[in-house]
Amino acid sequence: MDGTELIHDLLDGDEDAAADEAALDRARLRLREVFEAERLAVRRRRRWGLLAVAAALGVVVAVVVPLLLPSSRRPTAAAELRHLARVAASGERLLIGPDEFLLMRSEELRLESLTFGSGNDLGSGVTFAKLSHLRVSTWVTSDGSGYLEEEVLSSRFATDLDRQAWIDAGKPQIDLPREGPFVASGSPLHDTRELPRAPGPLLQALREKAATERSPGDDQVFILIGELLAQGDATPTLRAALFEAAARLVGVEFLGDVTDPLGRAGEGISFAIGPRPTRLIFDPGTSMLLARELSEERTDGRGTVETWIAYQPSTIVDSPPPGA
Amino acid sequence: MRTDGEIFERSRTEPELFEEIFARHGPTIFRYLRRRLGRGPAEELVSETFLIAFERRTRFDASYGSARPWLFGIAANLLRHHLREEQEHLRAMAKVPISRPAEGVEDVDRLDAQRLRPVLLDALLELKDVDREAFLLVAVGELSYAEVAYALRIPIGTVRSRIHRARRLLREQVPGLPAIEGQGFTEGETAWTEPS
Numbered sequence: 001m002d003g004t005e006l007i008h009d010l011l012d013g014d015e016d017a018a019a020d021e022a023a024l025d026r027a028r029l030r031l032r033e034v035f036e037a038e039r040l041a042v043r044r045r046r047r048w049g050l051l052a053v054a055a056a057l058g059v060v061v062a063v064v065v066p067l068l069l070p071s072s073r074r075p076t077a078a079a080e081l082r083h084l085a086r087v088a089a090s091g092e093r094l095l096i097g098p099d100e101f102l103l104m105r106s107e108e109l110r111l112e113s114l115t116f117g118s119g120n121d122l123g124s125g126v127t128f129a130k131l132s133h134l135r136v137s138t139w140v141t142s143d144g145s146g147y148l149e150e151e152v153l154s155s156r157f158a159t160d161l162d163r164q165a166w167i168d169a170g171k172p173q174i175d176l177p178r179e180g181p182f183v184a185s186g187s188p189l190h191d192t193r194e195l196p197r198a199p200g201p202l203l204q205a206l207r208e209k210a211a212t213e214r215s216p217g218d219d220q221v222f223i224l225i226g227e228l229l230a231q232g233d234a235t236p237t238l239r240a241a242l243f244e245a246a247a248r249l250v251g252v253e254f255l256g257d258v259t260d261p262l263g264r265a266g267e268g269i270s271f272a273i274g275p276r277p278t279r280l281i282f283d284p285g286t287s288m289l290l291a292r293e294l295s296e297e298r299t300d301g302r303g304t305v306e307t308w309i310a311y312q313p314s315t316i317v318d319s320p321p322p323g324a
Numbered sequence: 325m326r327t328d329g330e331i332f333e334r335s336r337t338e339p340e341l342f343e344e345i346f347a348r349h350g351p352t353i354f355r356y357l358r359r360r361l362g363r364g365p366a367e368e369l370v371s372e373t374f375l376i377a378f379e380r381r382t383r384f385d386a387s388y389g390s391a392r393p394w395l396f397g398i399a400a401n402l403l404r405h406h407l408r409e410e411q412e413h414l415r416a417m418a419k420v421p422i423s424r425p426a427e428g429v430e431d432v433d434r435l436d437a438q439r440l441r442p443v444l445l446d447a448l449l450e451l452k453d454v455d456r457e458a459f460l461l462v463a464v465g466e467l468s469y470a471e472v473a474y475a476l477r478i479p480i481g482t483v484r485s486r487i488h489r490a491r492r493l494l495r496e497q498v499p500g501l502p503a504i505e506g507q508g509f510t511e512g513e514t515a516w517t518e519p520s
Contacts, residue, residue, distance in 0.1 A: 003494070003504035004463050007448075010441055011359035011464060013420030023367040024354055030371050031346055034378065038339035093376060095401045097477075098454045142404035184408075193405060197375075237375055 077252040077269055080284075085243035087287040091236040094316055096142040103317045104138045104232045107262065108309040111158070111296050116169040128165035129158040129298055130174065131305065139320050140233065144184030144191075147324045152178075158298070158305055181324065189231050190224075197237050199244035206245060218249050219278065222271035226280045229289040232314025239287065255279065260291035261308045288313060329386025335378075342378050349395050350374065356465045357399060361406055362413040369406070373399045388474070396465055397475035400457060411449060418445040440498060447497035451490050458483050459490035463504065 048055075096102050115127045132155040140146040152175040157163040166172070182188065196202045203221070210220035225246050228234055234242070246252060246269070255268030258281055266281040279293040291310040298305060326334075328345060335342045353373055357366035376398050377384075377391070384394055403410070418441055448456060461472045469487070473480040491504055 002502045006440065006444065006502065007463050007504075008359075010417055010444060011414075013417040016363075019363060020351075020354065020358065023358075023363055024350060024370070027350065027354070027367055027371040027374075028343070028346060031374050031378070032340075032343060034375060035339045035342055038378075042337060042339060090379070093379070096404070097401070098404065098457075142401075143407055144405070235372075235376070236379055237372075 077254040078247040080254050080267065081243045081247035081252065081269065084282055084284065084287045085240040085247070087285070088243055089236050089240035091239065091287060093235050094232050094314055096140070096233070096316060098142065099318060101139040101141055101146070101317050101320055102232050102314060104140070104230075104314045105312040106136045106230070106309050107153075107312075108134050108136060109261070109307050110134055111298070111305045111307050113298070114172075114174060116172050126165050126169040128162035128169070129302075129305070130155050130162060130166075131158055131307070132175070137321065138188060139317070139324070140187070140189065144187050144189075145182060146187065147179070147181050147320050148188060149179040149321055159302070161302075179321075189233065190228055192228065192231065192234055192238055195228075195238060197241050199241050199248065202238075202241045203245040203248055218251060219271055222246065222249060222252070222280075223278055223292075223294070226278070226289060226292045229280075230292070230309070230311050243287070260310055261293070262291070262310045264290050264310075266290045327386075327389065328391040329384070329389065332381050332384045332386060332391065335381055339378070342374075342381065345377070345391060345395075346374050349392050352392065352465075353395055353399050356396070356460075357403070359464050360403060360410050360413065360460065362409070362416070365406060365409055365413075369399065369402050372402055376402075393467055393471035393475040396461060396467060396471070397477065400461065400475060403457070404453070407453060414445050414449055418442045436500065440501060443498050444494070444501065447494050450497065451493060455486045455490040455493075458486040462487060 094102055110132050111129060112132055113127060113129050133153040135151040135153055137149045138146060139148075155175055157166065166174070194205075196205055206221045206224050207216070207218070210216065210224050214220045214224075225242050229239060229242055249271065251271050253270050253272055255270055258266060258268035258279075260266055260281045264281075264283075267284045268279050268281050270277055270279045277295050280289060281291045281293070282288065283290055289311055291308055293306065293308045295304050296307045297303075326344075328348070331341050331344050335345075350370060354366055354370040357369050357373075360366075361369065373395060377395055384391060388394065451459065458472055458476065461467045461475065462469065467475065469480055469483045472483045472487075476483070494501060494504065
């Protein structure tokens with residue numbers, strides 16, 4: 001027995017031909033579903049090609065009718081989300097090499113509640129809220145660890161009462177630079193590895209995740225979907241399934257052409273049920289999530305504040321930030 | 325029989341043909357993933373490997389011939405997200421008695437092998453991730469050095485130095501380890517002098 005055989009033996013400890021065959025069969029069946037779906041899509045595209053001539057004859061009707069009845073052409077949110085699912089499915093996956101980083105960048109207006117005080121109990125401090133305009137960069141390695149950098153571009157108090165509370169607290173410094181490494185278990189990203197890729201089970205998993213980590217309700221699921229779609233490590237298959245899952249939510253509405261907080265044109269989808277409406281803005285050509293706008297409730301119960309996150313395309317880079 | 329390249333080409337309009345690519349290479353990729361991660365994660369990752377391959381089938385360079393190294397490259401990328409699971413799997417494997425026990429007479433080789441297992445396992449875990457990756461692609465995946473270079477998109481010289489480092493460390497850490505041979509290693513070292 002040479003060294004190579006010994007290694008094979010070491011790693012083959014759980015060898016079971018029947019179990020292997022069963023696992024391969026299950027994998028084959030899952031893949032067959034995808035191949036079959038694509039086969040039907042190809043057939044549909046061919047059929048549409050054959051119908052192109054006939055469709056040309058209907059161009060006049062197709063142009064005139066929408067002019068007379070413009071609202072009749074407005075797609076539903078579900079139809080638009082399914083279109084985005086198809087676009088997402090053909091997208092590229094960003095793979096992180098051994099010496100590479102996934103770089104995700106965003107700009108956001110974040111509601112932050114700060115408490116200053118000397119007491120041991122939480123109630124004895126002075127709490128005030130501010131809105132911080134941040135530029136956030138996250139570098140992630142293939143093992144999930146990484147580095148986070150947040151630059152405060154500007155900040156303002158949510159209300160005059162918050163400003164007064166800050167003065168009462170002795171005007172503590174609040175716009176400190178924030179940066180530092182994180183380990184995989186402390187990653188600001190969601191772990192996408194265990195999420196199902198089929199829309200039905202995925203929606204169920206997201207409902208459970210929302211109920212466990214936040215609060216039950218499809219408004220939280222919609223926010224969760226937005227966060228996952230913004231993650232640069234989400235695969236095209238997962239992104240397509242996320243759009244499909246969103247299409248199944250009761251309460252999504254198509255807003256048509258909108259502009260995101262950075263002035264970029266996109267299409268809006270909102271979730272209007274629940275106490276805090278949320279709006280996601282997509283680039284319909286690439287399915288990229290441009291921005292998320294949220295009506296956020298203050299932790300002290302003093303009303304709601306409009307916040308947003310605008311995302312930039314994720315990229316693969318070969319170095320962390322200087323000084324990391 | 326159609327080449328892999330021909331199947332990739334035709335699968336653009338006949339996607340169902342891609343199942344033939346899975347039939348040809350799925351078991352090999354699965355076996356490699358199972359040896360590194362265990363059966364459950366391997367089942368998931370082999371599906372994901374071929375899903376990604378299917379999504380990117382227009383990008384496969386048909387002139388290369390076999391899709392095997394290209395598929396191993398995708399699998400290797402996915403594996404990098406599962407390094408912790410690999411460690412757990414390797415530790416579990418160390419506790420399993422060596423397979424295929426000799427019939428009748430006790431096999432001294434196998435008894436030695438059984439003794440070496442935990443030490444070899446520790447040594448494998450101590451390898452740098454990139455060295456272990458290159459080494460196991462040859463030792464377990466049975467790729468040639470050139471195929472590893474293609475799979476990992478690195479120069480063949482880098483493959484050689486990573487594998488050399490891995491073999492040297494294994495020899496040092498596992499006294500009594502039999503020579504690590506096999507076709508892939510033999511061919512990979514052809515016309516190559518180990519750095520002094």
